[in-house]
Amino acid sequence: MTKALRLSPHELADQHRSGRVNIVDVREPMEFVGGSIPGSRNIPLAQIGKVPLPAAPLVLVCQSGARSERGVAILRSRGQGESLADLEGGLLAWEAARLPLERRRGAPLPLMRQVQISAGALVLIGVVLSQTVAPGWIWLSGFVGAGLIFAGISGFCGMARLLALLPWNRVRV
Numbered sequence: 001m002t003k004a005l006r007l008s009p010h011e012l013a014d015q016h017r018s019g020r021v022n023i024v025d026v027r028e029p030m031e032f033v034g035g036s037i038p039g040s041r042n043i044p045l046a047q048i049g050k051v052p053l054p055a056a057p058l059v060l061v062c063q064s065g066a067r068s069e070r071g072v073a074i075l076r077s078r079g080q081g082e083s084l085a086d087l088e089g090g091l092l093a094w095e096a097a098r099l100p101l102e103r104r105r106g107a108p109l110p111l112m113r114q115v116q117i118s119a120g121a122l123v124l125i126g127v128v129l130s131q132t133v134a135p136g137w138i139w140l141s142g143f144v145g146a147g148l149i150f151a152g153i154s155g156f157c158g159m160a161r162l163l164a165l166l167p168w169n170r171v172r173v
Helices: 009-017 029-034 068-079 090-096 112-132 137-155 156-166
Strands: 005-007 021-025 058-061 086-087
Touching: 005 009, 009 058, 009 068, 009 086, 009 090, 021 112, 058 068, 058 090, 068 090, 112 137, 112 156, 137 156
Parallel strands: 005 086, 021 058, 058 086
Antiparallel strands: none
């Protein structure tokens, strides 16, 4: 493997099957246990370059390919770019190619689904309470809507951060 390649899902599957590469999944542990490439190792992006990596050649993977691409850039900037690649399109492309995923039994729902469920429930509660208890409850729905707009614009979702702290979302890989 040469420097910083982007491998298609089928190229990675072939190389992984033949034992020619080690796969490092740079997603968060909660995402990893929800579905990962069999035999991959989880090292979150924030830890890349700070913890020992498996032997090269390495292929970094994430959900869509954006984080793994950043991970490649981080490792290259630290002089570790030899025999390094990432999965083009991430696990979304891997799944679309109908390649196998390993899922941990009892893994929590993906964090964004938890945000959607929580936000939807709070909006519905705000509307129902505004109609049955007091009109001021409608501000709960407005507050949640404003929070979702802020999250979309800024990339920071406070609700996701809070949900990630809940006991069922603390996973060990």
